[in-house]
Amino acid sequence: MAKDKHLHKYRLRNLTRDSSKAPYYVYICAKQECSHHIRIELVEGKVAECNRCGDPFIMKLSKLKHGERIIVKPHCDSCTKTPDRLKKEKEDLKNNIDALLESVLPKGF
Numbered sequence: 001m002a003k004d005k006h007l008h009k010y011r012l013r014n015l016t017r018d019s020s021k022a023p024y025y026v027y028i029c030a031k032q033e034c035s036h037h038i039r040i041e042l043v044e045g046k047v048a049e050c051n052r053c054g055d056p057f058i059m060k061l062s063k064l065k066h067g068e069r070i071i072v073k074p075h076c077d078s079c080t081k082t083p084d085r086l087k088k089e090k091e092d093l094k095n096n097i098d099a100l101l102e103s104v105l106p107k108g109f
């Protein structure tokens with residue numbers, strides 16, 4: 001039976017069984033009928049489904065590793081929360097709330 005073609009939705013797994021050995025990390029597809037897995041070193045340039053928004057994106061090792069830490073559920077750049085983006089979203093939310101309050105409350109309140 002032929003498998004349906006789909007975008008893989010990756011999650012990080014450690015395949016090491018012996019805790020005294022170095023971890024062997026791979027990304028496995030989280031979809032129910034898929035048994036695909038790939039080593040982290042080979043994931044560069046692969047197209048995957050974002051774990052947050054579901055849109056396709058190209059995986060980059062530079063975005064998957066933060067020092068020694070590896071992202072468990074890879075996501076696209078538009079879903080990444082950077083300090084600058086969080087600050088901008090907070091300012092936008094404050095401006096929207098101020099505009100809403102001005103439109104609802106009487107002047108001088």
